[in-house]
Amino acid sequence: MSYLTPEPLARFRETGRTSEAIVAGFLVGLVATYLHPAGLVLAGALLGLTAVSVREAFVLGVEFGVAVLVAWALLLVWHGVLGPVGTAVPLIYIALVSGVALPPLAAVAVRGLV
Amino acid sequence: MNDRRSAIVAVVALALLVAGSVGAGSFISLAAPGSGDAWTAAYGANDGSIGAKTDRALTGATTVESPHGEATVRYDGEGVPHIEADSEAALYYAVGYVQARDRLFQMDLQRRLMRGETAEIAGAAAVESDRFYRKMDFASAAAASWNATKDTAAGDATRAYTAGVNHYIDTQPLPTEFQANDYTPDEWTPVDSLLVGKLIAWQLTGDFRDLERATLADAFDAGEMSELYPEQLAHDSTITGRSQGGEVTPATARLVDESRSVAGDFSGLYDRYSSYERSRGIGSNSWLVSGEHTDDGKPILANDPHLSLTVPPVWYEMHLDAPEMDTRGVAFPGLPFVVIGRTESVSWGFTNVGADQTDLYTFERPTNDTYVYGNETREIRTETETIEVADGPDAEVKIRKTVKGPLLERDGREVAVSWLGLTGTREGRASYALNHAEDLDAVREALRTFDTPTQNIVAADRDGGTLFRLTGKYPYRYTDGERVSGELPFNATEGDGEWRGWTPYGQTDWEAGGFVPYEDVPHIDNPDVLATANQRTTDEPGFYLAYSGRFADPYRGERIYERLETRVESDQPVTAEFMQDLQRDTRSLAAAAYQQSILDARKEMPADVRREADRLAGWDARLDRDSRPALLYTLFRDAVREEVFGDEFAAAGLDSSYYPHHTVLQNLPANSSWFDDRATSERETRADAYAAAFELAVERANTEGWETYGDDNVVDLEHQFPLSFLDYPRLTTDGGPFTVSNFRGSAGSSWRMVVAGEEAYGVIPGGQSGNPYSPHYADQLDPWANGGYHSIPTEPGGPVIIAFTEDDE
Numbered sequence: 001m002s003y004l005t006p007e008p009l010a011r012f013r014e015t016g017r018t019s020e021a022i023v024a025g026f027l028v029g030l031v032a033t034y035l036h037p038a039g040l041v042l043a044g045a046l047l048g049l050t051a052v053s054v055r056e057a058f059v060l061g062v063e064f065g066v067a068v069l070v071a072w073a074l075l076l077v078w079h080g081v082l083g084p085v086g087t088a089v090p091l092i093y094i095a096l097v098s099g100v101a102l103p104p105l106a107a108v109a110v111r112g113l114v
Numbered sequence: 115m116n117d118r119r120s121a122i123v124a125v126v127a128l129a130l131l132v133a134g135s136v137g138a139g140s141f142i143s144l145a146a147p148g149s150g151d152a153w154t155a156a157y158g159a160n161d162g163s164i165g166a167k168t169d170r171a172l173t174g175a176t177t178v179e180s181p182h183g184e185a186t187v188r189y190d191g192e193g194v195p196h197i198e199a200d201s202e203a204a205l206y207y208a209v210g211y212v213q214a215r216d217r218l219f220q221m222d223l224q225r226r227l228m229r230g231e232t233a234e235i236a237g238a239a240a241v242e243s244d245r246f247y248r249k250m251d252f253a254s255a256a257a258a259s260w261n262a263t264k265d266t267a268a269g270d271a272t273r274a275y276t277a278g279v280n281h282y283i284d285t286q287p288l289p290t291e292f293q294a295n296d297y298t299p300d301e302w303t304p305v306d307s308l309l310v311g312k313l314i315a316w317q318l319t320g321d322f323r324d325l326e327r328a329t330l331a332d333a334f335d336a337g338e339m340s341e342l343y344p345e346q347l348a349h350d351s352t353i354t355g356r357s358q359g360g361e362v363t364p365a366t367a368r369l370v371d372e373s374r375s376v377a378g379d380f381s382g383l384y385d386r387y388s389s390y391e392r393s394r395g396i397g398s399n400s401w402l403v404s405g406e407h408t409d410d411g412k413p414i415l416a417n418d419p420h421l422s423l424t425v426p427p428v429w430y431e432m433h434l435d436a437p438e439m440d441t442r443g444v445a446f447p448g449l450p451f452v453v454i455g456r457t458e459s460v461s462w463g464f465t466n467v468g469a470d471q472t473d474l475y476t477f478e479r480p481t482n483d484t485y486v487y488g489n490e491t492r493e494i495r496t497e498t499e500t501i502e503v504a505d506g507p508d509a510e511v512k513i514r515k516t517v518k519g520p521l522l523e524r525d526g527r528e529v530a531v532s533w534l535g536l537t538g539t540r541e542g543r544a545s546y547a548l549n550h551a552e553d554l555d556a557v558r559e560a561l562r563t564f565d566t567p568t569q570n571i572v573a574a575d576r577d578g579g580t581l582f583r584l585t586g587k588y589p590y591r592y593t594d595g596e597r598v599s600g601e602l603p604f605n606a607t608e609g610d611g612e613w614r615g616w617t618p619y620g621q622t623d624w625e626a627g628g629f630v631p632y633e634d635v636p637h638i639d640n641p642d643v644l645a646t647a648n649q650r651t652t653d654e655p656g657f658y659l660a661y662s663g664r665f666a667d668p669y670r671g672e673r674i675y676e677r678l679e680t681r682v683e684s685d686q687p688v689t690a691e692f693m694q695d696l697q698r699d700t701r702s703l704a705a706a707a708y709q710q711s712i713l714d715a716r717k718e719m720p721a722d723v724r725r726e727a728d729r730l731a732g733w734d735a736r737l738d739r740d741s742r743p744a745l746l747y748t749l750f751r752d753a754v755r756e757e758v759f760g761d762e763f764a765a766a767g768l769d770s771s772y773y774p775h776h777t778v779l780q781n782l783p784a785n786s787s788w789f790d791d792r793a794t795s796e797r798e799t800r801a802d803a804y805a806a807a808f809e810l811a812v813e814r815a816n817t818e819g820w821e822t823y824g825d826d827n828v829v830d831l832e833h834q835f836p837l838s839f840l841d842y843p844r845l846t847t848d849g850g851p852f853t854v855s856n857f858r859g860s861a862g863s864s865w866r867m868v869v870a871g872e873e874a875y876g877v878i879p880g881g882q883s884g885n886p887y888s889p890h891y892a893d894q895l896d897p898w899a900n901g902g903y904h905s906i907p908t909e910p911g912g913p914v915i916i917a918f919t920e921d922d923e
Binding site: 033034035036037039040041054068069071072075076077078079080081084085087088089090091092094095096098099101102104105106108109110111112113 | 120121122123124125127128130131134138141142143144145146147148149150152153156157158159160162163164165166294837838839886887888889891
């Protein structure tokens, strides 16, 4: 545990009720990401707070990134533009890399420090 | 993981996050999944998606408030908007909104080009272009045209259109190109629409060929000039000369006096500005056949203008339906009116005439700030403007104007440019009237204000009438009271080459006698068969129209006439299907004219080259993608003028852009001195030159690894914004620069249209939408490259996508 970790947060991580928080983090993060690119970082940070370890923070971040991309793909299917967006090189590479990289980085940064 | 290692990992992750946000924050903001700015245009791009259909089923069409009242917009299967309204103001408001929805970036780029504001978004590379357009001050010319338009019904329509464009800019997400370049467009103005009109007119009639001809006249003697650059190319397929039926005007014509003009080496000046003039690849085809030769007794009309092939295309198809109009066709984005198309009663199409609407003048210059015009010394009107440059220091440009128009200069030589479009022209009024035409009399009346560009119009109405005429105003050039030709620069100080009554950046009195009267401009009422392909209009127009340099080689015109004549002399009626087949015709009469001479030159070729040349024996001269002879011929054609003229022109300091027409080369006698290679002691003939050119063609095919014509003849169109996904897919196609099915890399058939009564077809090279996520971004490219069409009825099609409602405020 880092000396920066607040006591209540440390206790919460030991309660075994983090799964509900993780689900909430996913939902809040998805909505935030839909509204603004910073949502990727916000979601990673929330998941990092609830993770019991740095390793779990990293895994949760990656899972969230994948979830964002899947949700986005479904949204694009709904709008009938998955094909043209999926082939929008080079912008789509930025989307894929930022989607899977930013949440785990934020999660690891937060979990490692607090 | 212990705390220390966790902290280190966390700090590294944090450092990466911070570095990423600093170094790539703008890219992430642009392209992040879901909320990246680049994707905002994607979510409404497909009107046929599950989401869009569900949304419409639950809440109806997207509603947009309009100060002019109700209108509906349907989009059909090709993404063509069908706009219906009870008033024209409501209609044109919707047109503005819809064009902005589909083509806003293109519209903005066009006005930036013409205003000289491209460097503001594109950087230093665009500064020289901006200097030219500002020196010409097209923006003031557009303002003059607006003054000539604003108090008419066309002016009201343009104002409503402008408001519609601005409503879109104010309320909707900007297209991807704006997001990627991080700028927002200024408000659209009516003058911007007129500026788009100036752009088109300049691209079709603006040139500096007088400088080219003066330079050539300085480099070659009179005999050489008349051999290489004759007043008229040697052919008899003029538009009016080979047409059938109808009443031809003028029946006879008065000769024009010789010009008294300025020759000299203007090559430096011409080299500097020739890149801004009318491209030599710009041409078009149109033809019509009267009801005499069709099954139902109704005329059939075909048109395919050959303009730049761009992403998105230069044309935007639309259907406008209001109580007093029902018009469908193509418009230039930024203009509210259909330019080529049909009403319920009339169809029409355009090709470029190639007329000389630009004269250049020299002045005696006592000081830097003055010039002598007649007996009077006048001040040059000078303004200095600042060009904003993206990511670089601002640049300055000095704009200098004379009574003859703006001054352009280089290396101590300068000319004033009198381009007819620099005055208050009224083609917007003409287009508006054409969109309302119910018969050919209405077309004739509309064309009275079609001041520029000079176009061959063909038109037909449902009563069986047909029409051909030249549009535009044709200035008489006066020197010492005599009418003269205008193929060379004039000495304005001596008062030579006067255009009477023409006022740059102001209003011109068109009826003051300075221009060819409307009734005397060449036209034919009710022709039975007529074809235009930018060839010479007529042998005797009755005034100076242009010399051969401005007209196209005759090959396309000859081929169209050849096929039309064969058809009407046969038992088979002319049909829309036949017209489409003719638009797809790939037989090159240029190739046919070279073919035998190449075969005759085989004895001068090495054995391996001769074997390749043997392939041309029996070839049908069709430029089809799977043809090896077509490839070899095309590469020969690209090389032969260099082989023949290169030595003489290089000695005169002239590059390949000055070479004469292929027709001229083909008509040279076999032992002409032009075929002699100055570098050798022998006297070469046509066979030697052609053999050498063909050998180069074979070498190039081998070097490039090309097997057939399709390996070289590729449609590869790139968007002006450098993002690869905005480019169109690469496709092979048929046809070449001298075939009816026209394609020459960066230009070609920009809209193919056939109208046969109620049956009508069209296709554009790309797609209706400029939104790269739309299914209509490039959906017509493949059909276009392979000779396909869609029908263009005047019945609305598709679901209502946008409903304009009365704005209560």
